[in-house]
């Protein structure tokens with residue numbers, strides 16, 4: 206077991222949301238997305254159906270241009286769709302006003318991007334507490350929860366560091382802490398290990414696996430890396446805007462360790 210796994214276990218929070226009961230958390234039905242540029246149009250999602258259950262760790266793979274990032278952006282409500290429905294915890298994202306969708310996203314979703322997207326003038330703990338402050342958690346409680354979350358990702362000693370004072374792997378662990386601190390229903394990650402070397406990538410995936418296993422945190426991640434994909438509990442393959450494969454596996458408990466060079 207890695208030191209991150211130990212930290213995650215020993216500093217565990219009580220779950221604030223019932224998890225892992227196999228209920229459908231997200232249901233996408235007949236989702237279509239068309240990009241139009243002048244006369245050209247690209248059908249990026251083609252009548253796509255997908256159900257994600259509470260507690261799943263889903264990897265989305267597929268060739269470049271197959272629609273992985275579009276799927277993430279549309280199913281999280283970051284981008285508009287051209288047809289179909291996306292229900293998150295029973296709420297149809299695209300029947301809400303833009304304002305309501307933004308609020309719903311802030312309360313029920315966390316995001317991890319390849320490029321970290323941390324606020325450069327904020328310290329690690331200020332970055333992590335931000336999602337809590339945005340949904341009205343009192344400052345003192347937000348700070349306590351952010352500090353605890355940084356401990357869980359193995360960064361207690363970096364609390365007061367700014368992003369440019371941390372390694373890429375450390376910055377990505379801060380973004381993991383920021384994405385999970387509010388215990389969102391679902392965390393979306395687009396190439397979360399894309400900027401990291403293989404050892405750092407393995408640490409981040411190990412951390413995500415541990416948070417998924419300990420808290421039942423639902424995570425959907427897009428990756429090009431077959432090693433990362435194999436460490437997920439469910440692997441979805443995309444081709445031409447459609448699902449081309451969907452397999453559920455139970456990776457061995459030490460899959461994270463096996464990824465390490």
Ligand SMILES: Nc1ncnc2c1ncn2[C@@H]1O[C@H](COP(=O)(O)OP(=O)(O)OP(=O)(O)O)[C@@H](O)[C@H]1O
Nearest residue numbers: 240241242247249268269270271272273274275276
């Ligand atoms: N903003 C956009 N405007 C026009 N076309 C777009 C836009 N974004 C994506 N596309 C097109 O939509 C299709 C799906 O793109 P998407 O980025 O979702 O694929 P992807 O599988 O994530 O690719 P990659 O692995 O290269 O990141 C591609 O044909 C792409 O060229």
